[in-house]
Amino acid sequence: MGNASCILVGCIDQASIGVVEKWGRFEKLAEPGLNFFNPCAGQYLAGVLSTRINSLEVKIETKTKDNVFVQIISSIQYRVVKQNADDAFYELQNPREQIQSYVFDVVRAQVPRITLDQLFEQKDEVAKTVLQELEKVMGEYGYNIEHILMVDIIPDPSVRRAMNEINAAQRLQLASVYKGEADKILLVKKAEAEAEAKYLGGVGVARQRQAITDGLREKILNFSHKVEGASAKEVMDLIMITQYFDTIKDLGNSSKNTTVFIPHGPGHVRDISDQIRNGLMEGKAGSSGAHHD
Template identity: 85%
Template sequence: MGNASCIFFACVDQASVGVMERWGRFERLAEPGLHCFNPLAGEWLAGLLSTRIRSLEVRIETKTKDNVFVQLLCSIQYRVIKENADDAFYELQNPKEQIQAFVFDVVRALVPRMTLDELFEQKGEVAKAVSEELEKVMGAYGYSIEHILMVDIIPDASVRKAMNEINAAQRLQLANVYKGEAEKVLQIKKAEGDAEAKYLGGVGVARQRQAITDGLRENILNFSHTVEGASAKEVMDLIMITQYFDTIKDLGNSSKNTTVFIPHGPGHVRDISDQIRNGLMEASSARVHGE
């Protein structure tokens, strides 16, 4: 507390309040500006108090419910109540130590009832409890608590390392789960695609064979009607021989084929034609019985 006085005048700065005494007894509060007093009558300016907001940082070390030692960094913003500046001037010799003592008392009574996770989640509740207690106590001494911020919660270094490892393991586990789900979906989609491709391939083969059968039937009928005396068996043999030679020609023109041994006599072609004819007759007979 400063003393800005002269013989008959005293100047009180802006954002300050002066305490005037007469013969050592509190007389009145002096507003900012120039004040006149009479030292011969025992009047003098006992001191000045700043009404600006001040900040006090308090570091508290305590233990949580799950036996973890932590340091809490608390920032208290307070100011002198202008109307009660005389209480702040005369009642407390060191307001910072008084505030710090009450913060220690409240925090060390509240935090040991919380786990470390609860402390991180409810640090606002801790700040609120400290604010309520300080407002109740410091208000009687002419001080107003403006804000209380729980700036930081610092666990022991080994605890921080363990927490980071747990967090990393959980994230890795979650990533593996997502990766497994993605691979599962990929395999399912791949299997569905293969099944669809095989189904469509089967449909294509069936349609191809149906088209071949219809084409052969049409060719046989057209040939039988065009050439008199030609039987269906003779027409089928002719078509089989034609396809046989087309196949040999395709094998010869392809540069990627290796040596292939195939039967090439007319008797073999007749055997193939007999097999195809029997298959067509059996299919027609089964269709007739089914209808």
């Protein structure tokens, strides 16, 4: 009964581990739940460690290979290894300071070997190196490093301003290139459209002249057959003079307030007839050339 009265009961929370000592020496680890201790035999609960994941944020200031001072913010997640909780309890008084010191050492050994651009590109590699080194060291003290994340890389303010200016200049240059290409395409398309319009206009004029020539030819042939002794040239002259007078009549009947000065006389009529005939012959020649093309 006397021994039973010395028994103490202790309850250890879930995700925790207890360290039991006997006469001041480590005896065993106590699992979560209800545990019994015998103080009369020198047994007692020396302490309880959490096995949950802890997070530690570390800020490190260092210099890159191209002499740029940067501040690196990293997040380290670690936890006590349940089977080695006694090492964690006895070996390290302040594990957070120890982890922070090792992170400082590894980062300051790695970052000065690379440039600022490489640091941004290889930050995951740097974090992996830190993780490997920490696992070696902290594993001996009963801690496991779960994950390391490089949260942010902050260059010196003057360097950040310079980087932003370079980035802005590059974007403006790229925008200018795109705008120049767009303007070039518009000019090319405009030139192609104008060329096509001129070509189609020329084809239309040639067809118009061909139609006029065919119509006059048909009239001349019909008139020559109906009037004996009339040559094609005489009929052509007659048609041209008739159209000339019809044109003067249309101008006179026009409702617009327009004054047109036209030379008139037998010599002028003959000249106009010759000019019209020559123009029709040229139009016929041009139409024939277009058909050959």
